[in-house]
Amino acid sequence: MAVIENAKVTVVGAGAVGSATAYAMLIRSSARQVVLYDIDRARVEAEALDLAHGAMFLGAGTVTGTSDIDRTVGSHVIVVTAGAAQRPGQTRLELIETNARIFRTMIPQLVAASPRAIVIVVTNPCDVLTMLAVEQTGIDPARLFASGCVLDTSRLRWAIAQRACVDARSVHANIAGEHGDSQLPLWSSATIGPVPIAEWEPAFDDDELDRIAHGVRTAAYAIIEGKGATNYAIGLAGTRVAEAVLRDERAILPVSTVLQGDYGIDGVALSIPSVVGSAGAVPIPHVRLADREREQLEASARTLAETAAAVRATL
Ligand code: NAD
Helix, strand or coil: CCCCCCCEEEEECCCHHHHHHHHHHHHCCCCCEEEEECCCHHHHHHHHHHHHCCHHHCCCCEEEEECCHHHHCCCCEEEECCCCCCCCCCCHHHHHHHHHHHHHHHHHHHHHHCCCCEEEECCCCHHHHHHHHHHHHCCCCCCEEECCCHHHHHHHHHHHHHHHCCCHHHEECCEEECCCCCCEECHHHCEECCEEHHHCCCCCCHHHHHHHHHHHHHHHHHHHHHHCCCCHHHHHHHHHHHHHHHCCCCEEECCEEEEECHHHCEEEEEECCEEEECCEEEECCCCCCCHHHHHHHHHHHHHHHHHHHHHHCCC
16 A cells, blocks of 8 residues: 555535535645536536636646546545435435435446545435445445544544643544434543543533533534535545545544444444545554443444434335
8 A cells, every 4th residue: 555646536526515625635735636526517617617716826736627427537535525415394314315326326436437446425424325335335344434523523622622722633532423413522532632631620520521522413503504514624524534545644533434343333334533544444443432432332333223224225
């Protein structure tokens, strides 16, 4: 495995999230070529043109907008943000069914065009869609996984950093489980610099930790209420995961892979701190969990397994 030079990344979906992802990739010089692919040709061409017009202020990376899947051929990384957004009156399960149907045709086409690509699923519900896509394509779970709780973890580190008056990058704490309501903070292994969070002064009491976890869990609802979508931070999160792959960083990030027996969980995708490099993502099998965290992780796995079973029955 090696660092990928002159990398080509396809971002699938040119909506709020896909465009923000392409923007983050260009300003961070994450890849040499960014291909933005969407079935909405007018939209994708307009977004790509707008991004390309920043050329004078960017590195050597290029951006192309297309609705022709052949233009994605040979991508090293594919970040999937395409899907239907929730319509008024539509249930969450109905939205999942719609996106699962989109994925059933779209993922095999993308993988056929770029058989060596690492695929990062951002579209929600990202854990369930990852499970179904791995089942359907038979692809190695290390090579098709979700951004999962990487965004939630950044939200958590930001909230702790604000309170502790330190840089968010000096906070080491993770959200695990579902990218959704059954997620859990791994407080037992959280540190601020080298100091376990339980020993930080002035102390965080249990109510404060619960408030922080609640704020992280419900952040998306609050942002969507105000501006209709979340996009900038997820654009950075998806870009960060793609960079770990392209640069073969072996960075530890809480992405969501289909577990294969680790933590007593089999066939369910959920977030666990994982090693991410050019071969994809491999969950760390021995993260220390407090008893309560283990119970919450198992409950999260049950919730995801039930949702996946309900969707499988409709496909
Ligand atoms: P959006 O509606 O703005 O954009 C979705 C785009 O997908 C549209 O441009 C649409 O044309 C395109 N699309 C639909 N079907 C397609 C297909 N078959 N092939 C190619 N393109 C197709 O939505 P958004 O706000 O960008 O959100 C995208 C997804 O990202 C949603 O599922 C959202 O829930 C998810 N999201 C995930 C996270 C996370 O942390 N995992 C965070 C924020 C948003």
